[in-house]
Amino acid sequence: MAKKDIQGREDIRVLMEAFYTRLLADPSISYLFTDVAKIDMIEHIPVLVDFWDSVLFQSDSYRKNAMQPHMVLHQQSPLQKHHFQTWLSHFNSTVDELFEGETAFLAKQRARSIATMIELKTSRL
DSSP: OOOOOOSSSSHHHHHHHHHHHHHHHHTTTTTIIIIISSHHHHHHHHHHHHHHHHHHHOOOOOOOOOOOHHHHHHHHHOOOHHHHHHHHHHHHHHHHOOSHHHHHHHHHHHHHHHHHHHHHHHHHO
């Protein structure tokens, strides 16, 4: 059965919930979310949906500085190359498992760009 493309906020929510389920099940990275940042996923998922809605569909739903919390996190527990590789691997495999199409491809491209930018900025701290 053919998978559909990412079409809007509901698809992004499904993607983020599946993606973060994978991240939180991976001990090589989950501690950053649970022990260091102490993220409440019920509050965080809507923020992620707003962010990715802005990234993929140019909505005006996300108005925060996405870089700032990652800089704070890095100061609390240094983000290393393997964290970015793990994050991106889980993101890409989650997208591929659930969706296919132009927007799904764009999501993976943007995720790579975001991971690269955060990695570059944190490496300079």
